[in-house]
Amino acid sequence: MQTRPLGMKHILAVTYRQYIVWRKMIWPAMVTNVGNPVLFLFAFGFGLGRFIDTMDGIDYMSFIVPGMIAYAAMFAASFETTIGSFTRYFLLKNWDAVLATPVSLRELLMGEILWASCKAMISALSVLIVGWLWGGVPSPGGALLALPIIFLSAVCFSCVGLAATAYASGYEFFSYFFTFWVTPMFVFCGVFFEISRFPEAVQVIAWLLPMTHIIAIIRPLCTGLPLDMTMASLHTAYLIGLSIAAFIFAHRKMRQKLFD
Amino acid sequence: MPSAPIVSAKGLIKRYGDLEVVKGIDFEVPPARCTGLLGPNGAGKSTTMRMIMGLSTLTDGTLDVFGAPIQALSRDNKARIGLVPQESNLDPDISVVENLELYGRYFALALPTIRERVPRLLDFMQLTEKSDAPVNTLSGGMKRRLIIARALINDPELIILDEPTTGLDPQARVLIWKQLLDLKRQGRALLLTTHYMDEAQQLCDNIVVIDEGTILDEGTPQELIARHVKSHVIEVRKPHLAKSPPERWDQEDIGETVLYFVHQTDELIADLPSNAIYMQRQANLEDVFLRITGRTLREN
Numbered sequence: 001m002q003t004r005p006l007g008m009k010h011i012l013a014v015t016y017r018q019y020i021v022w023r024k025m026i027w028p029a030m031v032t033n034v035g036n037p038v039l040f041l042f043a044f045g046f047g048l049g050r051f052i053d054t055m056d057g058i059d060y061m062s063f064i065v066p067g068m069i070a071y072a073a074m075f076a077a078s079f080e081t082t083i084g085s086f087t088r089y090f091l092l093k094n095w096d097a098v099l100a101t102p103v104s105l106r107e108l109l110m111g112e113i114l115w116a117s118c119k120a121m122i123s124a125l126s127v128l129i130v131g132w133l134w135g136g137v138p139s140p141g142g143a144l145l146a147l148p149i150i151f152l153s154a155v156c157f158s159c160v161g162l163a164a165t166a167y168a169s170g171y172e173f174f175s176y177f178f179t180f181w182v183t184p185m186f187v188f189c190g191v192f193f194e195i196s197r198f199p200e201a202v203q204v205i206a207w208l209l210p211m212t213h214i215i216a217i218i219r220p221l222c223t224g225l226p227l228d229m230t231m232a233s234l235h236t237a238y239l240i241g242l243s244i245a246a247f248i249f250a251h252r253k254m255r256q257k258l259f260d
Numbered sequence: 261m262p263s264a265p266i267v268s269a270k271g272l273i274k275r276y277g278d279l280e281v282v283k284g285i286d287f288e289v290p291p292a293r294c295t296g297l298l299g300p301n302g303a304g305k306s307t308t309m310r311m312i313m314g315l316s317t318l319t320d321g322t323l324d325v326f327g328a329p330i331q332a333l334s335r336d337n338k339a340r341i342g343l344v345p346q347e348s349n350l351d352p353d354i355s356v357v358e359n360l361e362l363y364g365r366y367f368a369l370a371l372p373t374i375r376e377r378v379p380r381l382l383d384f385m386q387l388t389e390k391s392d393a394p395v396n397t398l399s400g401g402m403k404r405r406l407i408i409a410r411a412l413i414n415d416p417e418l419i420i421l422d423e424p425t426t427g428l429d430p431q432a433r434v435l436i437w438k439q440l441l442d443l444k445r446q447g448r449a450l451l452l453t454t455h456y457m458d459e460a461q462q463l464c465d466n467i468v469v470i471d472e473g474t475i476l477d478e479g480t481p482q483e484l485i486a487r488h489v490k491s492h493v494i495e496v497r498k499p500h501l502a503k504s505p506p507e508r509w510d511q512e513d514i515g516e517t518v519l520y521f522v523h524q525t526d527e528l529i530a531d532l533p534s535n536a537i538y539m540q541r542q543a544n545l546e547d548v549f550l551r552i553t554g555r556t557l558r559e560n
Contacts, residue, residue, distance in 0.1 A: 004334075004335055007335070007368060009365075009368040010366065010368055012365075013362070013365035013366045013368070014366075016362070016365060017351070017362050017365075020354055020358060020362060021351065021353055021354055024353050024354060025353070092349065092351070092352065093345075093347060093348075093349035094349060094351065096345065096347075096349050097345070097349040097350075097363075098366055099315065100313060100315075100341075100343040100345070101338070101339070101363070101366035101367055101414070102335045102336075102338045102339045102366070102367060102368070103366050258315070259315055259316060259317070260276065260310075260315075260316050260317070
C-alpha cells in the first residue's frame with residue numbers, strides 16, 4: 001500500500017485489457033461513440049444550418065464541427081470512466097482481480113484513464129474527419145494542432161468520470177452525473193452557439209465547466225481564427241488543474257473503498 | 261520445518277472502529293505445505309487473507325510475507341503470490357486464453373514467457389479444449405479451474421485459495437484436489453480456507469481453527485482429532501441410548517442422534533440396548549470443527 005514508482009507496463013496492461021474487450025464489441029461501441037456525434041453533426045448542420053448562416057462571423061458548419069469534436073470526446077471519456085469503469089469495478093469485480101497482482105490502484109486508475117482517452121480520441125477524430133470531408137474544417141492544419149488539446153480534454157473528463165465512479169455507490173448516481181455535469185456542458189458551453197448570448201449568470205457557470213475552455217482553444221484552431229496564447233495557456237492550465245484534482249480525489253476515495 | 265516460513269503472523273490484530281475482528285493471532289505458512297485456515301463465517305479468515313495480500317492494513321502485531329513486513333510488500337514480492345478468490349472475477353466476454361494472457365500482463369511478464377506458460381496451465385487444469393471458448397460459456401467447475409490456472413500464471417511460491425471448491429460437483433473437486441496436491445509437491449506454499457472438512461483433511465498438513473478472531477487450536481488433522489475427539493464415533497438414533505449414566509461416555513446430542521466418541525468401540529456397543537439403531541465410523545475433522553466452534557448457526 002506504500003507508494004511505489006509507477007510501472008508503465010502495469011498501466012499499459014490495464015489499458016490493453018480494455019482494448020481487447022472493446023475489440024470484441026467494436027460495433028456497438030462504434031455506434032455510441034462515433035455514430036452518435038456524427039448524427040448530431042448532420043442534424044444540426046443540415047437542420048439548424050439552414051436558418052443560421054454564420055455564428056460569430058463563422059460559417060455555421062465550421063462553427064459546430066469543433067463543438068461536436070469536443071462533445072464527442074467528452075461523452076466517450078465520461079461514459080467509459082463512469083458506466084464502463086463502474087461496471088468493471090462493481091459488477092465484474094475486475095478491479096479486485098487486477099489489484100491481486102502487482103498493479104497498484106494508482107496504475108489501475110491511470111490505465112483506465114489512458115484507455116478512456118484513447119476511446120475519446122477515436123470519437124473526436126471521426127467527427128473531425130466527417131466534418132472535414134463535409135467542408136466544415138477551414139483550417140485542417142490548425143485542427144491537427146488541436147489534437148493534443150483534445151487528448152488533454154479527454155484525460156480531464158476521464159479523471160472527473162473516475163471521481164464520480166469512486167463516489168458512486170450504485171448506477172443511480174450516474175443519472176445525476178449525466179444530468180448535472182455532462183448535459184450542461186452539451187448545452188451551455190458553446191457547442192451550438194456563442195455563450196455570449198446567455199445571461200451573465202449562465203456565462204459564469206459556463207466558464208466554470210471545462211468544456212467552455214476546451215472550445216475556446218479548439219474552435220479558433222479549427223476555423224483558422226486568431227488564438228490568444230495567454231488565454232490558451234490559462235485554459236490549458238485549468239484543464240490540467242482539474243484533471244489532477246479529480247484524479248487525487250478518485251484515488252483517495254477508491255482507496256478507502258477497496259482497502260480497509 | 262527447517263526452511264523459513266513464507267508467512268509469519270505474530271499478535272495480528274484488525275479492528276474496524278470498535279469492532280475487533282482479528283484479536284491477536286499467531287500462525288505461520290511454511291513452504292511446500294498446505295495450511296488450512298478454518299472457521300465459521302465471520303471468524304476473521306477473509307480479513308486475515310486480505311491482510312496477507314496487502315489489501316487490508318493491520319491494526320497491530322506483525323505480519324511478515326517472504327521475510328519482510330507486509331507494510332513494505334514490494335512489487336517483486338507481490339508477484340510471488342497467486343490468489344484464487346472466492347468470487348469469480350474472470351473477464352466474461354473474452355476467451356479462456358485471453359483471460360490468462362491478460363493476467364500475465366498485469367505481472368509485467370515477458371510475452372514469450374506468457375505464451376509458453378498458458379498452454380501448460382491449460383493442460384494442467386484440463387482446459388485445453390476450451391482454449392478459445394468465451395468464459396461466459398464455461399461451466400462453474402471450468403471457471404474455477406480457470407481461476408486457479410490464472411493464479412498460477414506468475415509461477416507463485418504462495419497460493420492463497422479462498423474456498424476453491426465451493427459449489428462444485430464431486431468430480432470437479434477431486435480434480436482440483438489432485439492438482440493442488442501436485443502444486444504442493446512442486447514446493448509451493450498453499451494457504452486454504454474451506455467449509456468442507458473433507459477437503460481440509462485431504463489437503464492440509466496443518467490446520468488453524470479460528471473463530472471470533474482468535475485461534476481455537478492448531479495442528480495436523482490427526483493431532484486435532486486426537487486432541488478433541490476420540491478415534492471412533494458411534495452415532496446412536498434416539499431414544500435407545502447407552503444404558504450407563506451419561507457421565508461415562510464422551511457424548512454429544514445433535515438432535516435426532518447422539519454421538520459417542522470412543523477409542524474402543526466394543527465397550528460402548530456392549531452398553532447399548534439390544535434394539536439400538538447405530539452407525540459406527542471414524543472420527544473426522546468435521547467432528548473436531550463442530551466440537552470446538554460449537555453447533556450454533558452463524559449469521560454472517
